[in-house]
Amino acid sequence: MEQADGLPLPVPSTALFTDHYELTMLQAALRAGTAHRRSVFEVFTRRLPEGRRYGVVAGTGRVLDAVENYRFTPPMLDHLREQQVVDEPTLDWLAGHRFSGDISGYPEGEVYFPGSPVLRVEGSFAECVLLETVILSVLNHDSAVAAAASRMAAAAAGRPLVEMGARRTHELAAVAASRAAYVGGFDATSNLAAGFRYGIPTVGTSAHAFTLLHDSERDAFSAQVDSLGTGTTLLVDTYDVTEAVRLAVEVAGPGLGSVRIDSGDLLLVAHRVRQQLDELGARDTRIVVTSDLDEYAIASLAAAPVDSYGVGTQLVTGSGHPTCSMVYKLVARASGDAPDAPLHPVAKKSLGGKLSVGGVKWAARRRDANGEAEAEVVGTGPVPPELAEHRLGVELIRRGRTVGREPLAAARDRHRRAREGLPLSAAQLSRGEPVLPTERRGSP
Template sequence: MDVADLGLPVDVPSTALFTDHYELTMLQAALKAGTADRRSVFEVFTRRLPEGRRYGVVAGTGRVLDAVENFRFDADVLGFLREHDVVNEETLEWLAAYRFSGDVWGYPEGEVYFPGSPIMRVEGSFAECVLLETVILSILNHDSAIAAAASRMASAAGDRPLIEMGARRTHELAAVAASRAAYVGGFATTSDLAAGFRYGIPTVGTSAHAFTLLHDNERDAFQAQVDSLGRNTTLLVDTYDVTEAVRTAVEVAGPELGAVRIDSGDLLLVAHRVRQQLDELGAVNTKIVVTSDLDEYAIASLAAAPVDAYGVGTQLVTGSGHPTCSMVYKLVARAESADPKAPLVPVAKKSSGGKTSIGGRKWAARRLDGDGYAEAEVIGTGPVPPELADRQLLVELVKGGEVVAREPLDVVRDRHAVARANLPLSATQLSRGEAVIPTEYVQLGSGS
């Protein structure tokens, strides 16, 4: 795979260094102890949702699959590790031949999740699984946080389209990932051309205030834009006086003007005034796009306004106050020995401070009520109850080291829309509250 597909600079040969130092020192110690080859099961989950969130959104799975596939220790990477004495020569030799050969199961991308949901399960030797912890968490924590914010904004927007325009508010590579996650969560387009190039997300954009200021007057700016981009363009009308700008925009483009954009002021009040003015000028089909530091609450407050689309930047790419999902990657089962046939033993961290985990390889299913809406996230380690057999959530993503579940992004986006629609109506409430459905644990400790 071309590294450009991963959103990486062209001079980064692999994802192998998207990891923490201690993962390699654990590997070295496990190799020396003879425990590195023990069959192991790691799970990704979160103990709680961010405060006020009713559900989470699984996003970044496709990027995880690419990262795992591209996790290679080439000569440059090995040279760096050797130069900085990170691990010994025996470990470097092992890393030179590293290829993940295990299995990965997970919630399909776009699905919703809740506290305790085993969002991803990685199985293989301890050595090959432990190395993937940081890169998997890095991707899932970031992308799922953005997708959750996007989903809340999409719920607040209803049928009105959302434009992702946060590239200038975050790291340049994070911006591409954020655009992808926003699309999963329900955004329709992006301003980021790299995201359009890498992921096929529709891109949009016309002009900024600088374009208006470049010209001797607003009319000249509007005329130049219409001459170049056509009457269906979107003209930015709040550089000077909004009322005068709208009048000039319609005079220049005619009633066929595609849209006007408002980027400042009391958006509710200004949108109503602009709509009335456009209608009086005969531009009844000209749409109104609003931007200016919007979040889900601001979008909801504009539900009664004559707004046709929203552009969202800063609040989206920072997770609207929750830039991470606090997902963790924990060993939940391991073999008694390196023998491939050795049985798995459930293991779990037991400590105070709310950081305990539950041992054993888990399944997850979503129980529905009589009307077909989700009523509980059910998680267990023993046999799956017959009534939940067809409601299981984990799907196979990687088998024997080979990716088996790549999907078009539009499929993922549609899946999320369906998953969100199948939640209780209170899931879309923006008021603070607990997870919209409870997590129930059954048969724990009965097997792995």
């Protein structure tokens, strides 16, 4: 992991970000002699959250960090020994473990659909099975936030969006949410840790407490303008909005940067504030709105004179869908223990709709004559020539070495292009089916 200036950040080991049974499976496989059998796992989701038209892949860069830092330290091994989680031969294996396999998948920011092979992990069963929980925890959280962010960005129609949900989630999840929101189309964050780690622009000025601290609203505005300049954003709904707007322009002058509205009927108040600002000569002063916004509230403000939005709770909780229900399933294994043994498709066939499709898969997005996406094609075996140039997977880790790391801005730009390449109905907020059907080719 790197911070914004390119210097490495110390990252703690991710080895215990896992479930107990991953290690007990490892122990049993080591004893049975099958732990080193070549295996292929895939991450996918059987369905999108209800009403969603597409998913967004986010967290790929954090997955690379997690794999690079998957190391069992001496204190961790001591803990596993004290708790008798696994036996000594397994602890010896863990002590020297380093992932040496291959990982590929959809590049970060790409959209996905039911059945899309979002990530493929290939190596020995032992090294692949250990990564299940940490990979799913990253992708399920980050992709859920990015999908919510994408819907909000579509509703905002080009107006800037600020992520400000740090106080509504776990402190570490808040940083991951800021990153995912940026991939999904947000422009800035209030979270300084996210700015430090990932180079995301940070913004912020003052809360109601700052106004309440002072003897009068005028004193509070004067103090803020004196410190931050006339381009600052003044919060105008602590007491009376009309009086606050008058004071704000009087203190800062017509060059006041912005006013922020955090309560009330935002549509009505925004129109009144815009009219008042114009009458006071502050025609270039922007209006920022906050207050429990989601994609529906943002869409309802499309006709309002609003210049930007700040979103917190609904964004960092996935706007009602805090997970994507991604799963990590073994889809192929070697038919024997020899290094060159051919892969054999395997699949879960349990009841209740929790089936999986065996075989190592490729994915491509078929487009029509106008270049608009019309289907997600997922298959096994040879890729049809007409789809060869439209494949979606990229190499991320090769023989244990990261080869697919990229700047966060690249993922953000990719998502914008991917969303623009979908049918117009992808931007609809009404409930509906995935905007692209998933077609299967050559699956057993």
